[in-house]
Amino acid sequence: MNEKELRTLLNKYVAGQCTPAEEAILEAWFLKEDGSDIPGLSEEETAEDLALVWTRLEAKLAARPVKRFSVLKYIAAASILLAASLILFFYLRLSPVAATGHSIYVNDVPSGKNKAFLTLGNGSRIALDDAVNGNVIEQQGTVITKTRDGQLVYRADDKKNGDVASVPNTIETPQGGQWQLNLPDGTKVWLNAASKLTYPSTFSGLKTRRVTLTGEAYFEVAHDRSRPFIIVTGKQVAEVLGTHFNINSYGDEPAIKTTLLEGSIKVTVNNNYEILKPGQESAVTEKISILNVDTDNAIAWKNxxxxxxxxxxxxxxxxxxxxxxxxxxxxxxxxxxxxxxxxxxxxxxxxxxxxxxxxxxxxxxxxxxxxxxxxx
Missing domain, CATH: 3.55.50.30 (Phage tail protein beta-alpha-beta fold)
Incomplete structure (x- = not known):
């Protein structure tokens, strides 16, 4: 940003008149430049405006979910951020670029929201975001409920006696949609946009808990040593007993990525397998590659x-x-x-x-x- 644009944006920010887009631009500039030298301002004015921006930034960061990092990781991250800030400071000062130099925004597009469709075993399709809270449907001994906060919860109908029949159900999010689902065994699933999960309406009487995924989902699998939880995604099969992990299997991505947060998971492709430890991620193409990763990156979307x-x-x-x-x-x-x-x-x-x-x-x-x- 040049001096005039920066001053105009800063004045609006101090007055509380910035749009969300303008706030994002100014705050990103401060994070990159450290805001320590604002053209056209005295040291006293710079200190006052800097304090306001950092106060608001700290409030936003405090509202984010607490992430677990070691002290050494904080120190390393701070060192990298300081070096990057210095490089960006001199680069941007020597080569100022207007934030919207050659861009044209005829309109804006809002973010996605909770939106999904449920297909039952009989083929009927329900738009979940339009369904009222409470019991959505009862099917063959299973009650499906939509909660007030937009989750879909499966449970056995206590009024039914004897065996409960299992039928396939499918929940699907469109582009611009997401949904949270509680499966019949208590497993929690967060489904990202443009994703689909097919699963049995009940796991009663089944030797394994087998589901099929396309797209991306985060799982917190309920522990059941007698019945492994199996996720099929394209050429990959993942097997767990009870654990937390993320699978990204979009068809337009170069690899199927499975990221483990807790427990262990067995990833199999073409009769070859690897067992992941917490903090590891597998990338599946024609073979399985294992990397140590920051798991917060994989579940940023879920948070x-x-x-x-x-x-x-x-x-x-x-x-x-x-x-x-x-x-x-x-x-x-x-x-x-x-x-x-x-x-x-x-x-x-x-x-x-x-x-x-x-x-x-x-x-x-x-x-x-x-x-x-x-x-x-």
């Missing part, structure tokens, strides 16, 4: 965030396409990759996030309807 630095630029754009239900088109001038950093709420509108990406000076966008054109 309501985007971690812009988690993926390459085009991977980040695929995430935006699914969550905002937009088509992303690349102009011939569009960069193949852009170095991105930072976390931003998935509740922000798409323009708020695109403007943060523009701060790199390497990419611009045109938004019209639900079409996003990427240019240099």
């Amino acid at each position: 309501g965030d985007f971690n812009l630095g988690q993926n390459d630029f085009r991977g980040a754009m695929r995430q935006l396409a699914r969550w905002y239900n937009v088509e992303v088109v690349y102009d011939h001038s569009a960069p193949q990759d852009v170095t991105l950093h930072g976390w931003i709420s998935r509740q922000k509108s798409i323009v708020s996030i695109l403007k943060v990406m523009e701060l790199t000076g390497e990419v611009h966008f045109k938004v019209q309807g639900r079409r996003v054109v990427v240019t240099k």
Whole structure:
């Protein structure tokens, strides 16, 4: 940002008149530049404005879920952030770039929301976001309930005696949708946008708890040593007894990724298998690769965030396409990759996030309807 744009934006911020997109731009600038030298301001004025911005930023960070890090990890992260801030400070001071230099925003697109469809064993389809809270349906001895906070919960009908028949159910989120589901065994599932999970209406009488996933989901599997929980995703089969993990199996991603937070998980592909430990992630293509990772990155979406630095630029754009239900088109001038950093709420509108990406000076966008054109 040049001096005039920065001063205008800062004045609006202090007055509490910024839009969410403008707040995101200014706060991202402060995080990168450390805000220690604001052109055109005295040291006293700089100190006052800096204190206000950091106070608001700290309040937002305090509202985020508490993450578990070691002291050494904090020190390492702080060192990296300091070095990056110094590099960005001199780079941006020498090469100032207007935040919306060549971008055109005909309209904005709101974030996704709780939206899903449930298909029962008899083929009937229910729009869950339109269904009233309470019992949604009773099917062959199983009661399905939609809770006040938007979860779908399965439980056995206590009024039914004898064996309960199991029939396949499918929950599916469209682009721009997400949903949380409690399976009949107590397993909790968070389903990301453009995802589908097929599962039995009850696990009663079954030797295994077998489900099929396309897209992305986070699982907290109820422990049951006598009945393994099995997730089939394309060519991969994952088997657990009781554990917490995330699986990303979108068809437009280069690999199926399984990230383990707690417990253990066996990942099998073509009769070859690996057993993951907490903090590890498998990437499946034709073979299985294992990496040690920061698990917070894999579940950022489940906690309501985007971690812009988690993926390459085009991977980040695929995430935006699914969550905002937009088509992303690349102009011939569009960069193949852009170095991105930072976390931003998935509740922000798409323009708020695109403007943060523009701060790199390497990419611009045109938004019209639900079409996003990427240019240099």
